[in-house]
Amino acid sequence: MAEIGLALVNARLAGQVRPPAPLGTYVLARHFVLLEAERDEYQAAVPVSIVHPPIEGLPDECPALRWKIPRPPLELMTHRVLPVFLVAARPAQGPRAEALANLIWDGLTWSVDYPEQDATPASVHTREPLPPGGVIQIHSHGRMKPFWSATDNADEQGFLIYVVIGCLHEEEPAILLRVGINGSWLPLRLSDVFTT
Ligand SMILES: [Zn+2]
DSSP: OOEETTTTEEEEETTOOOOOOTTOEEEEOSSEEEEEEEOSSEEEEEEEEEOSSOOTTSOOOOOEEEESSOOOBHHIIIIIIHHHHHHHHOGGGSSOOOOEEEEEEOSSOEEEEOOOOEEETTEEEOOSOOOTTEEEEEEEOTTSOOOOOHHHHHHOOSSEEEEEEEOTTSSSOEEEEEEEETTEEEEEOHHHHOBO
């Protein structure tokens, strides 16, 4: 399993070291097959499948997100993104719609980017490419509960951190987070992604 195609992906056993490949590296570990990838801002390993029974004698490596830069402050989302999402979700402003925002790291600070977007009550898409430093993509489900819809799974095929926010009309909006690599995802906690 050393070479797959033209090495767009790598594969290794847990405990071994291999140079990164453009589409990531599969890792066979004691309890998981992981897919790992690295970019300037973070390194991630997401579970592709669970190995059961475990492979005794192989080291364990676990799904993880490791930041290489300071994490964004939660206020960026609560003070900058949520108010915009609330306007999109408010019936008085026209049809209720989902909304999309990117959090951008420019090498020094975090900022919010709102791309041109086509939104309906049940979907939101942008044709704009993710800006350089686009690390986190956030979309709203308006007043609905946040969940990863089939549309989300089809859309969220990149190597990116994805956030969905719902229940916007409630005092505490509900938030789900995950990091994805090529269509495999690792669920994250709020504190894995944001500082408070
Ligand atoms: Zn969604």
